Amino acid sequence: MNTSRYRYADYLRAGGASRQHISLNQLVPHLERGADGRPLPYTPPKLHLRANEVLRLLQPYISLRFMDQLRAVLPLALYLALFQLLILRQLVAEPWLVTAGMFAVIVGLMLFMEGLKLGLMPFGTVIGEQLPRKLALPFVLLITLLLGIGVTFAEPAIGALKMAGQLVSVEQAPYLYALLNQWSGTLVLVIGASVGLAAVVGTLRFLHGWSLKPLIYISLLLVMLPTLYMAADPQLVTVLGLAWDAGAVTTGPVTVPLVLALGVGISLAAGKGGGGLSGFGIVTLASLFPVAGVLFLGLYVASVQTPAEIVEAVRLAAASSQAGEAVWYTHSPGLDIISGVRAILPLVVFLFLVLSFVLRERLKHQSEIFLGIGLAILGMCVFNLGLTYGLSALGNSAGAMVPGAFMAVDNVATSPLYNYGVGLVLALAFAWFLGFGATIAEPALSALGMTAEELTNGVFKKKTLILAVSIGVACGIALGLAKLIFNLPLVWLLVGTYALAALLTMLSNEAFVNVAWDSAGVTTGPVTVPLVLAMGLGFSHATHAVEGFGILCLASVGPIITVLISGLWSRCTSAREVRAAAKAPQASSLETLEDMV
């Protein structure tokens, strides 16, 4: 066969593909010279792009970030919608509104994340690096505490807690209703203060190299005692689910990086960094302390108000709001926007004050930072809108319809759709796969897996961790659903699972304990939390349970147990291998001895 070879350049030239050459000499600026004949420093002018060039610049930038969020949201949304359509044979109520809401969630998260990166993270790094060097430790810890409050307000999932309050019936659970409505500001403040306190304790742990285990035992004691006390009171027991879920809500995309930046900065400044385990522990404490905070707040509310007073106050408020014209910022679109602004601005103002008055620093690229803050606020508002119309609505309707698989509920016409056993298995399988799917795609988990692999010198594989955490969350959510179906007492589930976790903690070594307890915090992102919360509430509404909280906290303790178990198992197998390897040469030397004899 006669093949001819051409150079590609010749082919292009012959084919007339457009190629031009321009000398770079034509593009370089002409330098001005000073009086002494030396060239003056040149400042390049701002580049001006045409409209279509701006479009081409922004298109990949936006589509990349959009796809990131789409990948996180779409599979979950599709799973929920298809489950309703195929298994329950029900249409999602108001499909267009929900779709628009989910779109708003994606766009909102995209804007918020980018705003976080551009506008808030630069503060975090500068403050984390500079603050511990310029101030005495007590002041640094005070600022850490305040930062904890600020970041909690800015956490997107916190909005979901407040939204959940509107679905609670005041007659059945007056204290829960009071905490989520009249006291909701205080509630977030208490959760924030607990996160701040956790950050302080976690930072002290870095500084002094404390082991995480005793801290875990102490905090468990701190949360278990009020839990047991409140479980005995039929009015207060309704608050338990909220309190334990609050821990899962706090550790999101704002809190973790900002608080960690400060904590790691402090330990670096003290020359105590470098240890592989620094950075761990804050997340664990930040998911346990808020539980105690909310429990104590519940006790306080119970001491100042009786259930009858709360019900009366709500009736009065309802009557007065019906009489007067509702103001625009007290109902949906306006409220979402106001709460978005209120979430971000305090944190930004606080960071700005610390930076300019305490550190006397100015940030570079100020306009970029202002853009970032603007994006974060805009993103938060859009996300809140999406939360109301998309995530909450979808989760709520899924939760309300799933029981139709095995029992008669009002909103599913032909329910029960399947016989009791099959329907029950379907409902639990639905919850299990929801948890598994939502977790395995979590980007924070992949990062944690990498750290875990490095910490344990490869004994604990990244894939093992991701699988263990996903299975843990899946089982936790299924258990949570079972709790709602059979009306199991949450307190005994919590005592049982946390006792098991504590026992496994005693048996495990420090590295596994750090990874396992932190894995509970990273799994609950801004999409999963509202979805699961709304699902639980919808479910409880359909099954006429008093409250639907408690799924999230079981989803947090699940991975602790599975990760600790798989850690122990991998240690056992590697120890067995080592023993087998040690035994083999001994046996052979014995044989040689026998041969010699």
Add this chain to the structure above:
Amino acid sequence: MSESGITYLTDVVLITCVVMHGRGDDAVKVAREAGVAGAIVYNARGHGARERLGLLGVAVEAEKDVVSMVVATEQRDLVMHSLYTQLGLDRPGAGMVYAVPMDKMATYIPADVLQRLQPGVA
């Protein structure tokens, strides 16, 4: 071939492609499909367009992947063209690709290849 012998490859060009962080693997894939044997990816930080675009500069990632690869002179234009078009380097702020002439390089050459090209030596 003696133990201490060295075989130089001549007619080689160094192509370097600078893209935003995370797209380095895409560049390697494009190069591989254009017939390039291998590439090295470095992480680097770039300055230029980001500073001069004002607020639009946020769309230009400062963290870069620098992908450099040695190709034959005859491959040069095809590889550059593929990288330029398939990585969208015709967009503002997307990156750049450049070629630098090289004198020669040496690396391991499989015995079969060596035998085919220089039957007398091997």
